[in-house]
Amino acid sequence: MQHTDNKREREYLFALASVKGIGPVRINRLVARFGSAEQIFEAELHEIAQLPYFNPILATRIQTVRKKFAELQQKFEELTEHGITVLIRDDNEYPAILKSVPDAPIILCRVGEVTEVNENTVAIVGCRKPTSEAINVTLDLAIRLVQSGFTIVSGLANGVDTNAHYGALGVNGKTVGVVAADFSSIFPPENHELARNIYEKGCLFSEHPFLTPPTPANLVTRNRIISGLSMATVVIESSIDGGTMHTARYAELQDRPVFACQWGSDNKNSDGTHQLIKTGAIPFSPNKLNTVVERLKDPENLKKENMGSQAQQITLFENQENYTHTNLQNGDIDATI
Numbered sequence: 335m336q337h338t339d340n341k342r343e344r345e346y347l348f349a350l351a352s353v354k355g356i357g358p359v360r361i362n363r364l365v366a367r368f369g370s371a372e373q374i375f376e377a378e379l380h381e382i383a384q385l386p387y388f389n390p391i392l393a394t395r396i397q398t399v400r401k402k403f404a405e406l407q408q409k410f411e412e413l414t415e416h417g418i419t420v421l422i423r424d425d426n427e428y429p430a431i432l433k434s435v436p437d438a439p440i441i442l443c444r445v446g447e448v449t450e451v452n453e454n455t456v457a458i459v460g461c462r463k464p465t466s467e468a469i470n471v472t473l474d475l476a477i478r479l480v481q482s483g484f485t486i487v488s489g490l491a492n493g494v495d496t497n498a499h500y501g502a503l504g505v506n507g508k509t510v511g512v513v514a515a516d517f518s519s520i521f522p523p524e525n526h527e528l529a530r531n532i533y534e535k536g537c538l539f540s541e542h543p544f545l546t547p548p549t550p551a552n553l554v555t556r557n558r559i560i561s562g563l564s565m566a567t568v569v570i571e572s573s574i575d576g577g578t579m580h581t582a583r584y585a586e587l588q589d590r591p592v593f594a595c596q597w598g599s600d601n602k603n604s605d606g607t608h609q610l611i612k613t614g615a616i617p618f619s620p621n622k623l624n625t626v627v628e629r630l631k632d633p634e635n636l637k638k639e640n641m642g643s644q645a646q647q648i649t650l651f652e653n654q655e656n657y658t659h660t661n662l663q664n665g666d667i668d669a670t671i
Contacts, residue, residue: 351441435562439541446537460494460570474515476501514556515538521548561585572606591640
C-alpha cells in the first residue's frame, strides 16, 4: 500500500518528470524552494528562471507543461490501468535503499511480481562480451547469493547482466532489472523474453514513464539506479572505459562497496577490474566466490572495510568524471540534474 494519498502532488511530480532537461536534483531544488510540486506550477516564470541551475528556457518549459496538465493526468491513469505502479519517494513501496541516493528518481515505475525490494540486494554487472570463465563466475555467484537470501540486481544488458539475471531465475530466486528506457523499449530487443521472466519472478524498474529511447546517456544514468538499489556492486569483467565502470563510480559516490574479480593476466576483459582493485575495490578470486558471499552476510564489517577504501578510489572516479559528464550531454543539460 502506498504511503501517500496525495494524488494531486503525485500527479504534479509526474508532470515535472516530463519536463525536458529537469532531472531529480533540479526537481528537489524546486520543491525545497516552493514547498510542493503543485506550488511550483503556481510560481511566476521569473521566480523559477532566477534560481541556481535554472534559466528562462527551463522555466518556460515548466509553464508549457502546466498547460498540458490534463493530458498528463490521463497518461498517469493509463499507466496504472496497464499494471504499472508509479512510485514517488514518499511511498512505502519505493525502495528504502534507493531513497538515500541524492539523485534518486523522482518518479519510479515498477512492474512485476515482487512489490518490495529490501536492502538484501546485490548488483552483479560486467561487460557485454564476457569470456566463458566470466559467464561461469557470474552464474555461480548469482546462484550462491540467491541461495544465501540475496536478491540480484542488474541492467538487462547482454553478457554479464543477462547471465546474472538468469542465474538467479534458474534457482527460483528474486532478481531486479533496471531498464534504461520506458517499459515498451526493452534494450537490447533480444532480451524481451528475459524481461518477461523477470516480470514473473522479480520486478523491473524504470524512471521513464514516457516514451524514452535507450540512448547512451540514459544507459549511463540507469547505472546509478542499479548501484543505488544495491548494498554492494560486484564487477565481474570490464574494460577501463566500459559502461560497467560507471556503475562502479556511482556505487562509490553512493558510499556502497565495490567488489572486483581478480583475473589472471591472460583475461582480455580484466583491465577495468584490475584498475578498480588498484584504487580500492575489494578483490575476489574467481575460484573463491564464497568469500564474497560471506562478506556480504556481514554488512557491518563490510561497511568499515569500504570506508577504508574510499580515499584510494577517489582518483579513479575523478578521472572518470569528465568522461561521464561528456557522455551525459544531450545537447541540453545533464540527465540526472
